[in-house]
Amino acid sequence: MTTMQLVEIRTPSVADAPVIAQLLASLGYPGTESFIEQRIAQLVAHPDEAVLGAWKDSVLLGIISLHFIPQLALVGDFCRISYFCVSEQARGEGIGALLESEAVSLARERGCDRIELHCHSRRVDAHRFYLRQGYEDSPKYFFKSLV
Template sequence: MIIRAAIRSDLGAILRLLRDMGDSAPAQSGTVRMSSAAVRAWTRIESDPERTVLVAERRGQIIGTLDLIVVANLTHDAQPWAVVDNVVVDAAYRRRGIGRALIDDAMTRAAAAGCYKVELLSHETRQGAHHFYLAVGFENSAEGFRRYF
């Protein structure tokens, strides 16, 4: 297995993983429709030097993904911080170290970017994910709030 930055041809597999995470309704016959909105979003993501979508690839198959965003900052001597989001591993490959490898790679990249912290949010109902995040070194140190439009 390798962890690498995603490329445009990975988009369909990434969308499949995100759908399996509960991002949207299941596609018919297991296919993922690549909407023009998704393609436009990917174009913005891949042109942002502060954003990296990572994928875990095994024998040519994308089996995990993670989104890493480095945020410019004015506090902490202008050190940036990072956000990790959309962490998902294909259900058939969970509990095999893939999520840990994705997180480890993201942490290495954040440290190399000079980040003083990495944050992530996880829905309060995802207890299994919370145990995983604690196991890979994150602390439950804040209460999060969201406002949806």
């Protein structure tokens, strides 16, 4: 747990599911209410996953979900940010930078030598944030739908 400028960073619980569902909806992922409690419990219990939340005055203002992945051909592991959202009302207050900094610290503790993420091309403000945090643009991203 970290406290900075009255912001507390800690792992959320299933009781935080309604607010996390709202944050995800604002990120473009509506309809998570029916399964978000199960996902939170699953991720929090998994040894290679972490979810961090940022609270200010007992209000959850942001979340970041991390995955730690061993690499076959490189010494260090890598950390992947899968979901990262700060409430629209709290953007510009340093909440995102604080969550990202905690993610970097946790990744280093876990032996990671890099952090990666996918950020859709339409999220221009997020791109600027990541560049300010020291991320580099890596333009290729491929996926295959399995459904």
